[in-house]
Structures are given as structure tokens and as C-alpha cells.
Amino acid sequence: MDTTTFEAKHTINGPMHTSLRHDSAHKHVTGTAEYIDDIPEPAGTLHAALGMADRAHAEILSIDLTAVRAAPGVVDVITAADIPGINDVASTGQHDEPLLATDKVEFHGQPIFVVIGETREHARRAARLAKIEYRDLPHWTDIDSALANDAPLVVKPMTLKRGEPETEIEKAPLRVQGQMYIGGQEHFYLESQIAMAIPGEDEDILVWSSTQHPSEVQHMVAHVLGCANNAVEVKTRRMGGGFGGKETQGNLFACLAAVAAKKLNRAVKFRPDRDEDMAVTGKRHDFRVDYDLAFDEEGRIHAVDATFAARCGFSADLSGPVTDRALFHADSSYFYPHVHLTSKPLKTHTCSNTAFRGFGGPQGMVGGERFIEEIAYVVGKDPLDIRKLNFYGQPGSGRTLTPYHQEVEDNIILKLVEELEASSDYRARRQAIIEFNENSPVIRKGIALTPVKFGISFTMTAYNQAGALVHIYQDGSIHLNHGGTEMGQGLYTKVAQVVADTFNVDIDRVKITATTTGKVPNTSATAASSGSDLNGMAAYDAARQIKERLIDFACRQWKVEKEQVEFLANRVRVGEDEVPFDTLVRAAYYDRVQLSAAGFYKTPKIHWDRAAGKGRPFYYFAYGAACSEVSIDTLTGEYLVDRTDILHDVGKSLNPAIDIGQVEGAFVQGMGWLTTEELWWDTKGRLRTHAPSTYKIPLASDRPKIFNVKLAEWSENKEATIGRSKAVGEPPFMLGISVLEALSMAVASIADYTVCPRLDAPATPERVLMAVERLKAM
Incomplete structure (x- = not known):
């Protein structure tokens, strides 16, 4: 959908392009913002805790959970045998990430069982009482040892190539080869992973999840329960930070809570300790960049050949697209006349690394800036001068084509x-x-x-792609729901500004509601910096439909042309009359005008x-x-x-x-x-x-x-x-x-x-x- 109509209609002094406060800012600073752990628990809510492996790579020979089951406050212990559907939460469909380990563990801290207790303290204490026998297997945890052990790749690597780097790299006057290590990063969101599952009738289940991707949690819960997606509703009002760490990593906790809730027919809450959260969940990928640079005495790049090897962890998770994006940004802001870039996503016996703000792009860009730095020291110039010399040019310069064409x-x-x-x-x-x-x-x-x-x-x-749902009630108040999630970044506020601006009403009229798979289906993750782009446009599409119906109604009722209907601040000018917005809405309702719309954008x-x-x-x-x-x-x-x-x-x-x-x-x-x-x-x-x-x-x-x-x-x-x-x-x-x-x-x-x-x-x-x-x- 084009935005030309939007730009022609919105008022410069309206809610858009204005510094309005975050909708929950006052709640954040006063402690009244409601996170999942603040939601009143249903009567009889149980609590879950992980039983984790204490080996990096080993066969499981035997598991004795007798002491765990007998511990005070323990209601049940969930193992892979209790999963009614498929024991897998791999986000990419590679089926390489078991929800609970069975015969083998592949990283220290991998979940093997879950204790369900009357209290969180009961469950956590009991989880430490298991007796597990292992047969240790060789393990490696970093890139160098993975390469030394000929570790497999978790996904197929990608190659970007343009020009003839294999020959041009030999022709340039100057050449540098080197290697750089780029470390990973813990997300360190203030709110840890958390989920609460509430069983319903038949196969129904409601899951509150601190996730950036409610639809994926919905799919995964259905997958492990062996039910259809329509039986699972996932809700997310806000997260206490995400940064990519809640794009796929919340699946584990939501699924385990759901399995326990359906088995026991009681609500189950799952909030891991910070140490457990950090041990189990994935990080930003570490990289090793091996590079070969060719350039001239001025510092202008002729050719680049580089390999980006990554520590991915024990399963694929999002390592494929993450390592792809590292290559997409290995050019940073620079034109490479001849280029060859290859990814190497390596399996390691560590937690499975995942999305993190920038999604591999930062690692690629750090590599690109190292290339510039190397050249600057060789030719003896200010690195800024080398940067400006190698920047992409304007259209027609012959210096505008990226390595991915x-x-x-x-x-x-x-x-x-x-x-x-x-x-x-x-x-x-x-x-x-x-x-x-x-x-x-x-x-x-x-x-x-x-x-x-x-x-x-x-x-x-x-x-x-994104969807949104907008309702206008008889009193002129507006209800907004879309597929994006709020993790403190202000997405809800921005999308509300879009809707308020479309109708030219105060933003206080727009009610922002929790993201839920029951209202807007098949949503994408709030990631890739696309939250406002996608959901803002989807919400505008929904609001535009209602606005056009209101305009048509006004034209019929007042017998004027469309050009004579103008949305002013909290009111509408229809011909010579000015009507309060809520008055127009109420009149439209009595004329049976549909005041609800689903919007969509791709x-x-x-x-x-x-x-x-x-x-x-x-x-x-x-x-x-x-x-x-x-x-x-x-x-x-x-x-x-x-x-x-x-x-x-x-x-x-x-x-x-x-x-x-x-x-x-x-x-x-x-x-x-x-x-x-x-x-x-x-x-x-x-x-x-x-x-x-x-x-x-x-x-x-x-x-x-x-x-x-x-x-x-x-x-x-x-x-x-x-x-x-x-x-x-x-x-x-x-x-x-x-x-x-x-x-x-x-x-x-x-x-x-x-x-x-x-x-x-x-x-x-x-x-x-x-x-x-x-x-x-x-």
C-alpha cells in the first residue's frame, strides 16, 4: 500500500512526527507497569523449574528422579515422555532442538526434565536432587576448537560474490591478510524469560509469554501439544526488554508451561532464575573473520576476500539468517569492486545462539571497519579519509552495487x-x-x-508482512491491536500516533491493547527494526478503511462531495458544518456503518x-x-x-x-x-x-x-x-x-x-x- 494518501491527509500539527511520551513511561518509573510476573495468578497456580545437564556433551545412561518426585511441594516431574506432540522447538523446521533431552545432551545446562511444584522454591530445590549417569563425549565450545575438530555446520553456508576477486586480488599494488575475533553478547533484558499457561476446555490453552514473536510461540505450543494452532492463544502486553533474546528463546519456557498445564489441568508459571536464564538461552554469535584485502597506494579498495566463521551453538536456531546478514553488512558503507564473502556457521557444544539487536549485521560491519583500519595504517592516512575514499557513490557513479547485487x-x-x-x-x-x-x-x-x-x-x-485491527466505539474511542510487541522501544506509542493522526484526534482516544494471536493472526516477529514500518502501515490501512466509510456516510447524510469533508482536530468539517468526532461516529453507527477494520501490509x-x-x-x-x-x-x-x-x-x-x-x-x-x-x-x-x-x-x-x-x-x-x-x-x-x-x-x-x-x-x-x-x- 502506498502512503501518498496518508501524507496528503495527515496534519502537520497532529500526533504524528511529535515528541509524545512513551505510553507506559509513567508506569515504568512508578512500578505500576504490569509484566507477566505481576498478573494475578489463578487459584492453584503451580510453578516450574528446570532440571539441567551438567555435561557439555554426553550420552545419558540413566536418570533417577525418585528423590525429585519425593521432595516437599513437588506435584509432578515432566520428561520427554510426557510431551503429547513432538519433542522439538526448532524455529527453522530443522528438528534439531529437542524441548527436553532424552538420550544425549549437547551443552552444559540443556534441559532434561521439569519439576512442577506448589511454589517456585519447592520446584527449584527439588530439581537439584536428580541422579543422572552420563558417558562423556568430546566437546568444543569456541570457533577455533570447532574448526580443529572439523565440526559440522548447523546450516548451509552462504556465499556472496561480485567481480573477479580471485584474480584481481593478485593485481593490486598492496595487500594485507589478517584475522579478527569478535565476541558474543548476553541480552541481559531486565525481565527474564517467563511464561504462564492457563488450560481451557477441550484442547484450548491461553499462554502469557514474554516473547517478541507470539505467533511462533503459538505454533510451537501447538506443535508440542499435538493440537491445531486455533486451540492456542498467546498474549504479550509488554516485555522488560528483548533485544532479540525473546524472538525464539521464549519458546522453551512457554511450551514446557503449556505441557504441564494441560497434563495437570492447572495454571503453570515458569520463571527461571537469572543464572539459569543465562546458562540456557542463546547469545549474540561470536565470529572469527579471516580476510585478504587488496588496495592501492591511495587506499582505494580493489578486492576483498573474507570468511566469517561463527559460534552457533548446538542447534541451528536463527544462525542461518544471522550469518547471512553478517555478510550483507561486511561492506559496511564501502564499495568493493571485487568481492568474495563466505559464511561458516559452526556447531559448538554451547547454548544455541540466536537473534540479537542487529542480527549479525554488527559483526559484519565491525569486520568491514577493520578492513578500513588495516588499509589506513598501511598507507599512513587518517582512517576517516580512507572511509570517505571508499564510500558508496551516487547513482550513475558505477560505485553503487553491493556484494549481494x-x-x-x-x-x-x-x-x-x-x-x-x-x-x-x-x-x-x-x-x-x-x-x-x-x-x-x-x-x-x-x-x-x-x-x-x-x-x-x-x-x-x-x-x-503485518496485520492490525482497529475498532471505533460509539463514544468515539478507538481500540487498536496489531501484531507488533512492546519491549520498551515505544512501538505501541508510535502505531497509536499513526491511528490518531489518521483521524486527527487526540492520542488519548486510542486504547493500546496487548498483542494477541486471537485478534491478529500469523504475525511476524517484532525484529529486524521493522516493527514501526510493518505495523504502522497495517494500522494505517485499517484506520483508512474506517475513515473512508465515515467520509462516505458524511457525504450521504449531509449531501456533500468528498472534497467537502475534512477531519480537523477532534472534529469533522462537513460542508458548512463542524461535527465533533464522537458525534459523527455515533451517527454513523445508527446508520449501520461498519466501524471496525482489519488492516494489512506487505x-x-x-x-x-x-x-x-x-x-x-x-x-x-x-x-x-x-x-x-x-x-x-x-x-x-x-x-x-x-x-x-x-x-x-x-x-x-x-x-x-x-x-x-x-x-x-x-x-x-x-x-x-x-x-x-x-x-x-x-x-x-x-x-x-x-x-x-x-x-x-x-x-x-x-x-x-x-x-x-x-x-x-x-x-x-x-x-x-x-x-x-x-x-x-x-x-x-x-x-x-x-x-x-x-x-x-x-x-x-x-x-x-x-x-x-x-x-x-x-x-x-x-x-x-x-x-x-x-x-x-x-
Whole structure:
């Protein structure tokens, strides 16, 4: 559906493009926002706890649950034998992810059984009493050991190729080969995974789930119960954070709660402990990038050949599309005349890694920025100059074709970068930093300005669709439901703004209701930064239908032409008369006008052939740039982020206040991934960074001391998105790369900027110190 009608009708001063507060902001800060654990429990609600494997890879020889069943407060113990349907929750249909292990375990912490107790404490204590005998099998937990053990691939790899890299790489004047490790990341949502299942009559069951994908939970619950989808209703009002960690990983808890609830005919709640949540659920994928770069003395890239190997975990989950998207963004913002990129999604004996904000794109983009950094140190230039030299060009330049053969038609990266370069005073500050470093034996500084170009759409084309349901009641109040989920990002508020703006009424008239599979079916995950794009357009489609009916009614009732009907603020002008909105609605009801509509939207233009590595996987690109300055202590490796300036592109913002909040939060989360957040498994395959005590997310004190964030107000999406806006969820996450690059410059000062420090991520103080010592020893 086109938005030209929408743009012609909406009022500039209406709810759209306005900084309205998040609909639940006051509830968040006062503690009155209702999450699943706050919902009053039905009488007789039981509680579940996991029985987890304590081996990384082993055959199960015997399981003795006698002591578990006899423990105080235990009502039942659920094993694979109790699953009435299929013992599988694989999101990709590969049937490689058992709900409960049977004869073999493939990662430390894999669920084997579930205890159902009168209280959560009863269930958790009893779960530790099982006696299980194993026969250990060889295991590997990281990329290097997976490669050394010839580990299988969890999915078929993808290759992107354009030009003749195999021959052109030999012809270029200069060439660099290298390797980079990019660490994973724990989602660390504030609300852990949680589900509550309430059995109904016959096969019916209601599941409250903290999930980004209610329809998938519906499908999975039906799958394991052996019933039709229409027997399962899944509801999600809000999540306490998701970041991709609740796209597929909530399936396990919802399904187990549902199996127990139907077996016992009692409500069952399942809320794992934080340590258990972190041990069982997937993370951002670790990557190892092996690259071969060819370029000239000026620093212009001729050819790139790179392999992106990933730690995927014991099952496929979303590793296929995640590793695909890493290749889609390995070009970052740069044109590669000749390119060959390959993914290598490796099986490891760890929890199955999954979606995380950016969905593989950040790992690919970090690799692309390392390519630029390598070239800059070889030719002795400012990395920003090498970036600008290799940017994609404008249409007609011959430098617009991506490695996946999509034309970059909306390129604004140079304008963004040059505006930020000027506003942040980058050149003068860089020169001052170089002079400072010459006279500072211990503290060294660095600065970097890095770009972001991020493709928007699900790479699985079928997911690029959405539905919505809009009702107007007789009193003029509006009921809105759509397939998107709210995890704190403000999606509900933005879509409500769209509906309010369509009718030109106050947003307070629009009631935002919990996402439920019983109202809008077959929804896509709220992911890929497409929540507002998809659901906003679907809601507009529904509202547009009702509005057209109201206009037709007004024309009949007042005997005027359509051009004489205009929706003003909370009222409608019909010819010479002005009628309050609710009065018009009530009159339309008595004339038997349908005041309800289902809306639908599917993203146009996109298509993708994975086997050929060609197509248009993205509807458009979102852009951004960040300039960060850091100081490091060369004796300890510790560092501070002194200042960050950001200019980010969200098109014509639907809600500038919410969008700026998303940019700020995404930057800090991206910075955390690349600096302090480190995952570590021991030799027995146990995740040792499994709690706030051992895993360090950024604190408020870690944010840049000076933090300037601005939206590119001149930008407007060239594609017909809702209100000409652009996605904001994932693209700003990559702005944190500027901190990693600034740290690299600070380290490089030890060798007078002649050697690429090759900092791996996360660049913890230990890694910074080791890099400093390596350069000192050269």
C-alpha cells in the first residue's frame, strides 16, 4: 500500500512526527507497569523449574528422579515422555532442538526434565536432587576448537560474490591478510524469560509469554501439544526488554508451561532464575573473520576476500539468517569492486545462539571497519579519509552495487559524515590528540568517526508482512491491536500516533491493547527494526478503511462531495458544518456503518535468491555516524569514553523523543558489546559469566562524559514508508564501533601510528593492555 494518501491527509500539527511520551513511561518509573510476573495468578497456580545437564556433551545412561518426585511441594516431574506432540522447538523446521533431552545432551545446562511444584522454591530445590549417569563425549565450545575438530555446520553456508576477486586480488599494488575475533553478547533484558499457561476446555490453552514473536510461540505450543494452532492463544502486553533474546528463546519456557498445564489441568508459571536464564538461552554469535584485502597506494579498495566463521551453538536456531546478514553488512558503507564473502556457521557444544539487536549485521560491519583500519595504517592516512575514499557513490557513479547485487539508491552517508565531521570538530581534535600523545607517557587518547549503513527488512521475505485491527466505539474511542510487541522501544506509542493522526484526534482516544494471536493472526516477529514500518502501515490501512466509510456516510447524510469533508482536530468539517468526532461516529453507527477494520501490509520491492546470492533483500537503508574520543591508561589498559557525538538518520521521525532515546540506548549497548561484555566458557563447557557478578554490562558511569545526540532532521525516506520515517531499533547499535576504533588509535600511538593494533572485541582493559605491550615490544 502506498502512503501518498496518508501524507496528503495527515496534519502537520497532529500526533504524528511529535515528541509524545512513551505510553507506559509513567508506569515504568512508578512500578505500576504490569509484566507477566505481576498478573494475578489463578487459584492453584503451580510453578516450574528446570532440571539441567551438567555435561557439555554426553550420552545419558540413566536418570533417577525418585528423590525429585519425593521432595516437599513437588506435584509432578515432566520428561520427554510426557510431551503429547513432538519433542522439538526448532524455529527453522530443522528438528534439531529437542524441548527436553532424552538420550544425549549437547551443552552444559540443556534441559532434561521439569519439576512442577506448589511454589517456585519447592520446584527449584527439588530439581537439584536428580541422579543422572552420563558417558562423556568430546566437546568444543569456541570457533577455533570447532574448526580443529572439523565440526559440522548447523546450516548451509552462504556465499556472496561480485567481480573477479580471485584474480584481481593478485593485481593490486598492496595487500594485507589478517584475522579478527569478535565476541558474543548476553541480552541481559531486565525481565527474564517467563511464561504462564492457563488450560481451557477441550484442547484450548491461553499462554502469557514474554516473547517478541507470539505467533511462533503459538505454533510451537501447538506443535508440542499435538493440537491445531486455533486451540492456542498467546498474549504479550509488554516485555522488560528483548533485544532479540525473546524472538525464539521464549519458546522453551512457554511450551514446557503449556505441557504441564494441560497434563495437570492447572495454571503453570515458569520463571527461571537469572543464572539459569543465562546458562540456557542463546547469545549474540561470536565470529572469527579471516580476510585478504587488496588496495592501492591511495587506499582505494580493489578486492576483498573474507570468511566469517561463527559460534552457533548446538542447534541451528536463527544462525542461518544471522550469518547471512553478517555478510550483507561486511561492506559496511564501502564499495568493493571485487568481492568474495563466505559464511561458516559452526556447531559448538554451547547454548544455541540466536537473534540479537542487529542480527549479525554488527559483526559484519565491525569486520568491514577493520578492513578500513588495516588499509589506513598501511598507507599512513587518517582512517576517516580512507572511509570517505571508499564510500558508496551516487547513482550513475558505477560505485553503487553491493556484494549481494542490490543498488544503493538512497545514499546519504557522505553528507551525514561530513556534517558530523564539522559539528564535532573532528579534524582539530584529532590533531590535538596527536600532539597530546607525543607528550604523554602514560595516558594516550584516540578519536574515530565511523559510519553506519544498515539494510531494513527481514531477509526472509515472508516475514515482511503485518496485520492490525482497529475498532471505533460509539463514544468515539478507538481500540487498536496489531501484531507488533512492546519491549520498551515505544512501538505501541508510535502505531497509536499513526491511528490518531489518521483521524486527527487526540492520542488519548486510542486504547493500546496487548498483542494477541486471537485478534491478529500469523504475525511476524517484532525484529529486524521493522516493527514501526510493518505495523504502522497495517494500522494505517485499517484506520483508512474506517475513515473512508465515515467520509462516505458524511457525504450521504449531509449531501456533500468528498472534497467537502475534512477531519480537523477532534472534529469533522462537513460542508458548512463542524461535527465533533464522537458525534459523527455515533451517527454513523445508527446508520449501520461498519466501524471496525482489519488492516494489512506487505513490504514492496524486496526479493532474495539465497542460492544465487543476488536480489534486493532490503527495502531501504538507514544511515548514521558517530565520533568518539577515548583515553587509555597504558599501564593498566583501563579507559574512559570522554566524548561521543552522533548524527543519526531516522527519516522523518514518527516520534523524535523516542527515537533519540533509541539512538542513545543502542549506542551504549553497542559500546558495551565491544568493550566490557565478555562471555567465557570453562574447559568443562560451563558458562562462567552467568550473572551480574561475572558479566559486565555498561553502567551509567561508563557512558561518554560528553554525549551529543542529534537526528538528521533534513532526512526523509525516499521509499513510501509510514510518514516517510526510517527504522531506528537496530541501526544505531553500530554507532558503538566508533569507540572500538578510537581505542585502536590510542593503542596505535605506542608505535607512532605505523602498525594496526588489531584489537579483538570486546576490547576489555586486559586486551587493550596486551595490545599496548605487543606494540611496545616491536
